[in-house]
Amino acid sequence: MGALTRIASLLVLVAAWQAAALEAGSRLLPAPMAVLRFIIQEAERGDLIHNVGVTLLRVAISFGIAMVLGVALGVALGRSKAADLTLDTPLLVLLNTPALVITVLAYVWVGLTEAAAILAVVLNKLPNVAVIVREGARNLDPQLDEMARAYRFDRLTWARDVLIPQLQPYVVTASRSGLSLAWKIVLVVELLGRPDGVGFAINYYFVQSTDVAAIIGYSLVFMAVMIGIDVLLLQRLEAHVRRWR
Amino acid sequence: MSAAGADPVLRVSIDSKWYRSRGAEPVEAVRDLAFGVEAGEIVCLIGPSGAGKTTSLRILLGLDTDYTGQVSGAEQAGMVFQEPRLLPWRSVEHNIRLGLPRARRGRDLDGLFGRLGLAPWRASYPKALSLGMQRRVALARALADDPRVLVLDEPFVSLDDAAAAELRGLVVDTVDGAGMSVLMVTHNVAEAIGIADRLLLLSRRPASLVADVPLDRERGARDRAWAEATRATLAALYPEIIAV
Numbered sequence: 001m002g003a004l005t006r007i008a009s010l011l012v013l014v015a016a017w018q019a020a021a022l023e024a025g026s027r028l029l030p031a032p033m034a035v036l037r038f039i040i041q042e043a044e045r046g047d048l049i050h051n052v053g054v055t056l057l058r059v060a061i062s063f064g065i066a067m068v069l070g071v072a073l074g075v076a077l078g079r080s081k082a083a084d085l086t087l088d089t090p091l092l093v094l095l096n097t098p099a100l101v102i103t104v105l106a107y108v109w110v111g112l113t114e115a116a117a118i119l120a121v122v123l124n125k126l127p128n129v130a131v132i133v134r135e136g137a138r139n140l141d142p143q144l145d146e147m148a149r150a151y152r153f154d155r156l157t158w159a160r161d162v163l164i165p166q167l168q169p170y171v172v173t174a175s176r177s178g179l180s181l182a183w184k185i186v187l188v189v190e191l192l193g194r195p196d197g198v199g200f201a202i203n204y205y206f207v208q209s210t211d212v213a214a215i216i217g218y219s220l221v222f223m224a225v226m227i228g229i230d231v232l233l234l235q236r237l238e239a240h241v242r243r244w245r
Numbered sequence: 246m247s248a249a250g251a252d253p254v255l256r257v258s259i260d261s262k263w264y265r266s267r268g269a270e271p272v273e274a275v276r277d278l279a280f281g282v283e284a285g286e287i288v289c290l291i292g293p294s295g296a297g298k299t300t301s302l303r304i305l306l307g308l309d310t311d312y313t314g315q316v317s318g319a320e321q322a323g324m325v326f327q328e329p330r331l332l333p334w335r336s337v338e339h340n341i342r343l344g345l346p347r348a349r350r351g352r353d354l355d356g357l358f359g360r361l362g363l364a365p366w367r368a369s370y371p372k373a374l375s376l377g378m379q380r381r382v383a384l385a386r387a388l389a390d391d392p393r394v395l396v397l398d399e400p401f402v403s404l405d406d407a408a409a410a411e412l413r414g415l416v417v418d419t420v421d422g423a424g425m426s427v428l429m430v431t432h433n434v435a436e437a438i439g440i441a442d443r444l445l446l447l448s449r450r451p452a453s454l455v456a457d458v459p460l461d462r463e464r465g466a467r468d469r470a471w472a473e474a475t476r477a478t479l480a481a482l483y484p485e486i487i488a489v
Contacts, residue, residue: 147330150306151386152320154347161343165334244334244370 030213038217047201052222055186055197059226062121063175063182069122070129070178071171075163077130078137095127099185103192112193117186124185129174136170168241176234183226198222253281254394254426255318257305261451262297262312274300275312276451282318282394287420287427289437292447292486298430299327301452302398305428318394322428323387327399329379331371337382338367344389354389361385361415377408384412388419394426401436413440417464434479434487438472440464444479446486456483 014032021031030038042048077084077091094102103120110116140163148162190199198218205214262275274297282288292298303309305316306324323344331340341357342350358364361381371379380400387395395416401409417440420427431437437444444458458479462471480487 143326143328143330144332146303146308147324147326149308150324150326151344152346153343157343157347161332161335161339165332244372 028210028212030216034213035217035220038211038213039221042214042217048218048221051196051198051201051218052225055183055190055199055222056225058117058121058186058190058197059179059183062118062125062186063179065118066122066125066129066178066182067171067175070126070174071133071167073126073130074133074135074170074174075137075167077134078140084134091127091130094123095131099124099188103185103189107193114194117189117194120189121182121185125178125182128181129178132174132177133167133170136167140166165241169238172234172238172241176230176238179230179234180226183222187222253283253318254321255282255305255316255396255428257281257301257314257316259301259304259312259314259316261314262300262304262309273451275304275453277453278447280445280454280457282426282428284393284426285420285424286442287417287429287440288443288445289441290428290430290445290447291432291434291437292452293449294432296447296449297452298447299398302396302428302430306396321393322396323390323392323394325380325383325387325395325397325400327402329371329376329383331379331382331386333371335370336367337363337369337371337374340371340382341385341389344386346390349390354385357385357388360419361388375408377404377412380404380412381415384416391423392425394428395420397427397429399430399432401431401433409436416440421464434476435472438475439467446479446483448485455486 018032021029021034039048073087077087099120102123106116106120106123110119144162144166148158153162186197187199187202190197191203194200198221201218202215205211205218258279259275260277261273263271263273265271278297278301280288290298290301300309304312304314306319306322307316331337332343335343338354338358341354341363345352355364358367361384363378363381363385366374366378366382371382374382384400397416400416401412404412413436416427419425429437429441438460441460444456444460445454446456446458447453448455460475476487
């Protein structure tokens with residue numbers, strides 16, 4: 001029933017798109033078939049796979065770095081009042097700096113390199129992860145901590161059996177919201193200073209010929225890839241960490 | 246019986262314990278509380294609620310170090326908290342094995358699972374179990390490393406009578422069989438009279454020792470009449486602590 005409703009809503013959306021395209025009759029609002037034709041052509045040329053692959057790799061690397069650092073930072077902030085007081089303001093500043101500003105500054109200060117691109121995405125995403133995980137580290141059950149002390153748990157046992165299971169739901173939430181954030185920022189970063197990737201391609205077709213079919217085509221393909229990762233990987237991970245409930 | 250064994254298994258000597266929180270008057274929770282638990286002895290700590298019994302246990306276990314005085318013996322104690330305090334994301338068996346230091350965590354516990362009737366539940370998660378069964382798991386965790394003394398904080402509270410009696414029986418059988426000592430905090434006087442070798446009566450806040458009452462009759466020979474007579478005697482002597 002749920003799947004049926006989903007498909008119906010998708011069909012209505014595509015039909016509305018088709019109707020609007022017919023009505024407009026303009027190159028600036030291409031019909032669904034025109035977009036599909038572009039996707040097929042671009043795939044046959046090999047550009048699509050290359051650009052999507054490059055972007056995906058950037059998302060994966062920056063997402064991985066931001067998650068690892070963000071979780072470590074979040075735990076430190078949640079467990080230590082001193083760390084929280086010291087780092088709360090810088091975190092707030094970073095959290096409220098526009099992604100565009102961070103990206104431009106990274107390119108200016110580090111240079112137009114891959115490292116600068118990754119750094120820009122990491123800096124954009126890290127504060128969100130840290131803030132979500134901090135919430136988890138603040139909400140650790142004090143009764144379980146006391147039990148762990150009464151039973152003299154060694155550090156490894158404490159981390160594996162007491163700390164990590166309590167953080168898992170927060171980490172999964174952070175990665176789900178973080179993944180969509182990361183890929184949106186990667187596109188901006190690519191647009192501003194990379195010679196390949198989905199963001200570059202979209203910018204290219206925009207500046208070159210205002211080819212809207214290309215712009216929509218690229219974003220649809222990449223959106224599909226990211227939703228696929230969320231459904232196939234992250235949602236399953238979430239179900240797995242909540243299995244004991 | 247209090248004069249048995251030379252070295253007590255547990256020794257508690259708390260000169261004073263204050264709770265100081267910002268914006269509130271400091272409260273003295275414990276003052277001059279000293280007692281020991283001998284090998285093989287079941288000792289019940291009885292006092293009005295909020296008297297500082299749990300505070301004393303926390304100090305004894307090293308969970309609260311902000312006090313003046315001295316305690317010893319916690320390293321050979323297995324602890325059962327008032328709430329089971331199991332890890333809900335770990336199986337029953339995993340929870341019980343966490344009662345062992347890492348080096349011994351793989352040891353054979355079939356006997357323990359069998360004795361406590363937990364064998365069918367080894368792979369279950371704690372949330373699938375009733376409160377009584379969860380308490381059993383907590384008891385098994387405390388027993389896993391063969392402690393010399395079992396420390397219990399109101400372990401039978403909020404169970405129905407049958408479940409409480411069953412769990413109580415398990416505790417008594419286990420410690421009698423192994424020559425283990427027990428220090429149990431309770432506010433259930435009947436329960437304490439039923440199983441203790443010695444009762445320690447605590448005053449209201451700040452908690453201090455009011456009386457140290459040995460119960461000499463064999464546990465098996467304690468009948469209803471004896472229990473009621475004992476309770477009446479204690480109630481007459483210490484009306485502040487024990488109601489009729």
